[in-house]
Amino acid sequence: MNIQLTLAARYLRGRKLRTALTTLAIFFGVLVLFGMNTLLPAFTRAFQGNILAAAGQVDATVTLKTGDAFDAAVADRVAGVEGVRAVSRLLDRTINLPVDYLDNDPALPDPATALSLVGLDVAQATALHAYQVSDGRFLEAGDTDATVISRSLAELLGLGVGDGLTLPTPTGEQTLTIVGLLPPRTQLGDEEVLVTLPQAQAMLAMPGLINAVETNFEPVNEAERAAVEDAILAELGDTFQLGALSSNIELLANLTVAQGIFTLLGVLALLMGGFIIFNTFRTVVTERRRDIGMLRTLGASRRTILGTFLAEGLIQGVVGTALGLLGGYGLGWLGVTALAPLMSRMIHLDIGAPVVSPALVIGSVIVGVGVRLVSGMSSSWPMRNTLSRLMPLAAAMRSAGTSYLTAIEPNVSPWATTCTTCTGAGVPGVSVTPAVASAVASDAAESDGAAVSIGSGVAVAVAVAGGASA
Amino acid sequence: MSLISAVNLNKVYGSGDTAVTALKGVSLQVEPGEFMAIMGPSGCGKSTLLHLLGGLDRPTSGTVMIDGHNLSDLPDNKLTEIRRRRIGFIFQFFNLIPVLNAVENTALPITLDGVRPGEAKARATEWLRKIGLGDRLDHRPDQLSGGQQQRVAVARALVADPALILADEPTGNLDTRASEEIAALLRQVANEWGRAVVIVTHDPRIAAYADRIIFLKDGAIVDQTVLEPRSYDNGQGAEMVAGKLQAMGD
Numbered sequence: 001m002n003i004q005l006t007l008a009a010r011y012l013r014g015r016k017l018r019t020a021l022t023t024l025a026i027f028f029g030v031l032v033l034f035g036m037n038t039l040l041p042a043f044t045r046a047f048q049g050n051i052l053a054a055a056g057q058v059d060a061t062v063t064l065k066t067g068d069a070f071d072a073a074v075a076d077r078v079a080g081v082e083g084v085r086a087v088s089r090l091l092d093r094t095i096n097l098p099v100d101y102l103d104n105d106p107a108l109p110d111p112a113t114a115l116s117l118v119g120l121d122v123a124q125a126t127a128l129h130a131y132q133v134s135d136g137r138f139l140e141a142g143d144t145d146a147t148v149i150s151r152s153l154a155e156l157l158g159l160g161v162g163d164g165l166t167l168p169t170p171t172g173e174q175t176l177t178i179v180g181l182l183p184p185r186t187q188l189g190d191e192e193v194l195v196t197l198p199q200a201q202a203m204l205a206m207p208g209l210i211n212a213v214e215t216n217f218e219p220v221n222e223a224e225r226a227a228v229e230d231a232i233l234a235e236l237g238d239t240f241q242l243g244a245l246s247s248n249i250e251l252l253a254n255l256t257v258a259q260g261i262f263t264l265l266g267v268l269a270l271l272m273g274g275f276i277i278f279n280t281f282r283t284v285v286t287e288r289r290r291d292i293g294m295l296r297t298l299g300a301s302r303r304t305i306l307g308t309f310l311a312e313g314l315i316q317g318v319v320g321t322a323l324g325l326l327g328g329y330g331l332g333w334l335g336v337t338a339l340a341p342l343m344s345r346m347i348h349l350d351i352g353a354p355v356v357s358p359a360l361v362i363g364s365v366i367v368g369v370g371v372r373l374v375s376g377m378s379s380s381w382p383m384r385n386t387l388s389r390l391m392p393l394a395a396a397m398r399s400a401g402t403s404y405l406t407a408i409e410p411n412v413s414p415w416a417t418t419c420t421t422c423t424g425a426g427v428p429g430v431s432v433t434p435a436v437a438s439a440v441a442s443d444a445a446e447s448d449g450a451a452v453s454i455g456s457g458v459a460v461a462v463a464v465a466g467g468a469s470a
Numbered sequence: 471m472s473l474i475s476a477v478n479l480n481k482v483y484g485s486g487d488t489a490v491t492a493l494k495g496v497s498l499q500v501e502p503g504e505f506m507a508i509m510g511p512s513g514c515g516k517s518t519l520l521h522l523l524g525g526l527d528r529p530t531s532g533t534v535m536i537d538g539h540n541l542s543d544l545p546d547n548k549l550t551e552i553r554r555r556r557i558g559f560i561f562q563f564f565n566l567i568p569v570l571n572a573v574e575n576t577a578l579p580i581t582l583d584g585v586r587p588g589e590a591k592a593r594a595t596e597w598l599r600k601i602g603l604g605d606r607l608d609h610r611p612d613q614l615s616g617g618q619q620q621r622v623a624v625a626r627a628l629v630a631d632p633a634l635i636l637a638d639e640p641t642g643n644l645d646t647r648a649s650e651e652i653a654a655l656l657r658q659v660a661n662e663w664g665r666a667v668v669i670v671t672h673d674p675r676i677a678a679y680a681d682r683i684i685f686l687k688d689g690a691i692v693d694q695t696v697l698e699p700r701s702y703d704n705g706q707g708a709e710m711v712a713g714k715l716q717a718m719g720d
Contacts, residue, residue: 003578003581003582006570006574007567007569007570010569010570011569013569014568014569290565291567291568294565294567295567295578295582296550297526297553297559297565298553298554298559298578298579298582298626299550299551299553299554299555299579299582299583300550300582301547301550301582302546304582
């Protein structure tokens with residue numbers, strides 16, 4: 001092992017608590033970053049997988065990356081792409097229900113807190129999907145104030161065909177007549193209330209807007225289908241995305257936003273850790289000036305000194321990141337295990353295992369190790385004169401007579417100051433010229449920003465001959 | 471040719487009204503194998519002179535030649551190399567690296583010079599045995615007495631086979647017995663191992679081990695004394711040195 005690594009390892013071992021705390025700063029940052037990014041994609045993947053299984057007729061769904069609504073004419077542009085067999089325009093919005101809105105009974109838990117209002121182009125939708133109406137009829141073009149809901153929702157609400165379903169909308173309360181019932185819902189997400197597209201646009205005050213275009217492709221082989229997907233994206237631009245989702249687009253968008261937020265939190269945690277490390281290493285560099293000066297005296301190059309600090313950072317960064325990755329996976333696994341029964345019961349979602357991608361691992365390692373290195377090195381940057389250009393004299397002198405001085409004369413700085421002046425009465429046998437003391441003191445002031453007082457003031461030397469131990 | 475040749479050294483700290491002159495026109499030579507002591511009252515420039523001789527600081531004017539190299543002309547990396555290979559340093563507070571054991575501390579200069587770890591360890595162990603610390607090889611500084619720590623520092627100064635050993639108050643932090651042991655060890659370094667030794671000391675008993683003593687006052691050499699061999703044995707050398715210091719003080 002070379003001298004830098006040996007010194008780095010020994011210094012880390014010599015200060016176990018500090019080493020552990022600094023490593024923990026990296027550990028927790030990586031833990032959050034990695035853990036949440038394994039957990040949330042597991043939800044997203046399960047979500048997409050379940051939807052795919054439930055909506056097999058749809059080849060792809062075009063949405064804006066932001067999840068926002070867009071002009072219905074986009075569907076025509078999609079339909080114009082070569083290889084696209086059919087499209088269906090959708091306007092899908094979640095309607096949050098006030099407390100006790102459906103049952104009007106505070107004593108009972110609400111049967112549903114939100115419903116998904118889905119406006120669809122009847123002709124296009126029926127070309128893509130086979131709606132198995134078990135009671136009544138499906139929607140027809142030109143229907144007004146008519147809806148089709150699932151039997152499970154109807155039972156939940158105690159309603160049947162011909163009854164009215166009143167919903168709160170941005171344009172006020174709207175009563176829809178149930179014209180048909182679909183089989184009980186088995187998919188995840190909110191129960192759907194199907195209406196015609198114009199009806200949905202009117203209820204949501206979003207005329208001419210949709211937020212998804214479902215498509216079916218003509219080709220059947222994978223390569224050609226991929227080419228069609230590329231062609232659609234080329235036609236629409238990079239603000240759009242293709243997914244296999246036919247509904248609950250907002251839920252997916254929320255999951256994506258949540259993942260972004262947790263990534264941000266992870267990075268913030270690492271940045272906080274970085275500041276802790278920055279502060280710690282400011283102290284370390286000051287504390288180790290004696291050793292640095294001695295190494296320089298013995299012939300260590302600037303690169304060797306810098307290498308020691310880098311090696312120290314690297315060791316802590318790698319260990320902290322490795323533990324953080326393990327802990328993060330554990331966090332993801334715990335999250336999945338704890339939430340799986342709940343998700344399965346509430347929204348019919350089978351989450352599966354935490355998702356680990358090579359990009360996530362590499363990104364976490366870069367961020368974890370990088371934060372440690374950058375904060376460690378930047379903390380010593382203001383002291384670069386001491387670290388790399390330090391004339392060994394300063395260290396030799398300082399080490400020979402480092403004293404923490406408390407000035408007791410009023411005109412002298414009240415700060416405990418470090419300087420190397422040792423009077424004959426202070427430390428026997430130590431002789432330092434005033435000139436040297438002044439030179440060293442100015443060096444200390446330059447590199448530490450510490451107030452240095454030497455002079456006429458009576459100073460009390462507080463016993464630190466030999467300096468701080470590292 | 472002298473090992474060290476210092477000519478007309480001047481060192482001024484600060485500038486303008488706050489300028490303090492630490493050395494004024496100091497010239498001296500040190501021969502290979504010579505043991506020289508520098509003495510004088512506090513603040514007379516002893517340590518400053520030692521640091522200039524060791525390339526730890528640069529003179530305001532004048533030249534220091536070591537082995538034919540003018541230290542004033544050398545860039546920092548070359549100066550670092552000279553310190554690593556040609557000069558051994560010993561300080562009052564030992565200045566061992568606290569996280570390394572005796573062997574590792576001793577091996578530092580040659581480890582820094584790129585010697586393979588196995589060979590560096592062997593050479594360090596050999597020197598530690600020579601100076602009587604063969605049973606303390608794995609001890610860290612905090613597990614050694616002051617005298618033992620200073621012995622490790624001496625071994626460290628010798629391990630790179632330097633031509634010159636510079637010691638700044640090497641016994642200033644030791645009790646009488648340990649001080650005498652270190653002084654005798656430095657005498658041995660000059661006599662048996664042929665290194666030039668230059669020490670700064672306040673202690674006449676330690677200075678009496680030297681071949682020659684230079685007295686500094688107010689940054690200038692005011693006297694030089696060549697001692698009889700083994701004048702430290704009967705205490706006469708120490709008495710004579712103490713007398714000279716007393717006279718300088720007066």
